[in-house]
Amino acid sequence: MIDRQDHRPLYVQLADILREQIRTGQLLPGAVLPSELSLQQGHDLGRPAVRQAIEVLEREGLVVKERGRPTRVREEAEREPIVLGPNDEAITRMPSDPERRRLGLPLGEPVLEVRRGDGGVDVYRGSTAVVRSR
Amino acid sequence: MIDRQDHRPLYVQLADILREQIRTGQLLPGAVLPSELSLQQGHDLGRPAVRQAIEVLEREGLVVKERGRPTRVREEAEREPIVLGPNDEAITRMPSDPERRRLGLPLGEPVLEVRRGDGGVDVYRGSTAVVRSR
DNA sequence: CTTGATTTGTACGTATGTATT
DNA sequence: AAATACATACGTACAAATCAA
Numbered sequence: 001m002i003d004r005q006d007h008r009p010l011y012v013q014l015a016d017i018l019r020e021q022i023r024t025g026q027l028l029p030g031a032v033l034p035s036e037l038s039l040q041q042g043h044d045l046g047r048p049a050v051r052q053a054i055e056v057l058e059r060e061g062l063v064v065k066e067r068g069r070p071t072r073v074r075e076e077a078e079r080e081p082i083v084l085g086p087n088d089e090a091i092t093r094m095p096s097d098p099e100r101r102r103l104g105l106p107l108g109e110p111v112l113e114v115r116r117g118d119g120g121v122d123v124y125r126g127s128t129a130v131v132r133s134r
Numbered sequence: 135m136i137d138r139q140d141h142r143p144l145y146v147q148l149a150d151i152l153r154e155q156i157r158t159g160q161l162l163p164g165a166v167l168p169s170e171l172s173l174q175q176g177h178d179l180g181r182p183a184v185r186q187a188i189e190v191l192e193r194e195g196l197v198v199k200e201r202g203r204p205t206r207v208r209e210e211a212e213r214e215p216i217v218l219g220p221n222d223e224a225i226t227r228m229p230s231d232p233e234r235r236r237l238g239l240p241l242g243e244p245v246l247e248v249r250r251g252d253g254g255v256d257v258y259r260g261s262t263a264v265v266r267s268r
Numbered sequence: 269c270t271t272g273a274t275t276t277g278t279a280c281g282t283a284t285g286t287a288t289t
Numbered sequence: 290a291a292a293t294a295c296a297t298a299c300g301t302a303c304a305a306a307t308c309a310a
Contacts, residue, residue, distance in 0.1 A: 009296080009297060009298090010297080010298075011297080011298085012231070015231060016232075019230065019231075035274075035275060035276085036275075036276070037274085037275080045298090045299095046298060046299050046300070047298095047299085047300085047301095048297080048298055048299070048300090049297080049298060049299085051276090051277095052297085052298090056231055059193065059228060059231075059241065059242075060228050060229070060230050060231060061227060061228040062230075065276070065277095066275095066276080066306085066307090067275080067276050067277060067305065067306050067307085068274085068275060068276060068277090068305070068306030068307035068308085069275070069276080069306080069307060069308090070274090070275065070276085071275090071276080079225065084218065084265065084266075084267040085267060086267050086268055088266075088267060089264050089265065089266055090224070090264070090265040091213065091260075091263065091264050091265070092226035092244045092245075092246050092260040092263070093195060093244070093260065093261070094193060094194050094195040094242055094243075094244065095194070096153065096194050096196075097146070097149060097150075097153075097190055097193075097194060098150075107193065108193075108228055109228075110226045110227070110228065110244035110260065111226075112226050126225075126226040126227065126244065127227070129225065129226070130223050130224070130225050131218065131223065131224040131225070131265055132218075132222075132223055133218040133219060133220050133222060133267045133268060134220055134267065143277080143278060143279090144278080144279075145278080145279085169293075169294060169295085170294075170295070171293090171294080179279090179280095180279060180280050180281070181279095181280085181281080181282095182278080182279055182280070182281090183278080183279060183280085185295090185296095186278085186279090199295070199296095200287090200288090200294095200295080201286070201287055201288080201294080201295050201296060202286070202287030202288035202289080202293085202294060202295060202296095203287080203288060203289085203294070203295080204293090204294065204295090205294090205295080270310100271309100271310085272308100272309090272310085273307100273308085273309085273310095274306100274307080274308080274309095275305100275306085275307080275308100276304100276305085276306080276307100277303100277304075277305075277306095278302100278303085278304075278305095279301100279302085279303090279304100280300105280301080280302080280303105281299105281300085281301085282298100282299080282300085283297100283298085283299080284296100284297080284298085284299100285295105285296075285297070285298100286294100286295085286296075286297095287293100287294085287295080287296095288292100288293080288294080288295100289291100289292080289293075289294095
């Protein structure tokens with residue numbers, strides 16, 4: 001329940017509510033979130049608060065937004081192993097906005113950058129990569 | 135230069151301009167970005183467009199915002215090696231909002247989660263971790 | 269195929285709160 | 290105390306993408 005006496009921002013409160021629904025399986029992966037309008041009406045909030053709450057979840061990689069379509073709970077992608085050789089290094093970072101579009105990544109998804117011992121660099125989709133040694 | 139005839143959103147255009155200034159060293163790490171107000175006036179934009187542009191850079195991990203202080207270009211943190219054993223795995227993901235606060239991470243920073251062969255799990259600050267094999 | 273309803277995206281303005289300088 | 294800077298939150302309008310009738 002949103003509490004206007006609470007010191008926490010309204011959008012944080014709403015984000016917490018929705019995150020909890022995702023965590024408990026009340027909103028399953030692939031499920032559609034209530035539209036912005038119904039969230040506004042259902043919680044008596046303005047549009048900015050609702051959008052900011054959903055944005056928090058998007059940044060966490062919990063939901064995916066597409067224009068014209070209802071926002072959905074992100075489905076867990078399968079992880080593909082990335083093998084790290086003895087002279088390789090891996091770092092994680094956020095892609096730049098142009099890079100993100102080029103790679104076809106949703107907002108809120110980091111990349112895994114592997115710098116090979118031979119000087120090569122590979123960039124992987126963060127949500128699907130698992131680094132293994134050897 | 136912001137072009138209102140351009141098909142790209144105004145905030146994307148402004149984000150591109152600022153990103154370029156950071157890339158070329160016109161804005162060095164640690165440097166202060168122009169305030170929202172001066173960006174509004176300097177580019178003839180409203181506040182939402184300016185804030186959204188800066189938010190794009192924040193999501194990329196390029197700038198850090200602190201309430202009451204001017205927004206600054208993020209300084210490159212030194213990378214600390216994380217050694218991955220033969221039975222360990224590492225994945226990258228965005229932290230949840232509560233987790234992010236607990237770890238003291240700025241917005242726009244992923245975490246590196248290492249699942250040890252013995253069942254233990256370590257979570258590292260993404261911007262400072264380098265995974266090495268062996 | 270077209271229309272209309274739904275949903276999210278972009279962008280404006282305004283007011284007030286809070287932290288820092 | 291005052292000025293500066295970002296944060297929260299409201300409202301509004303129109304655009305663009307999607308989908309179902």
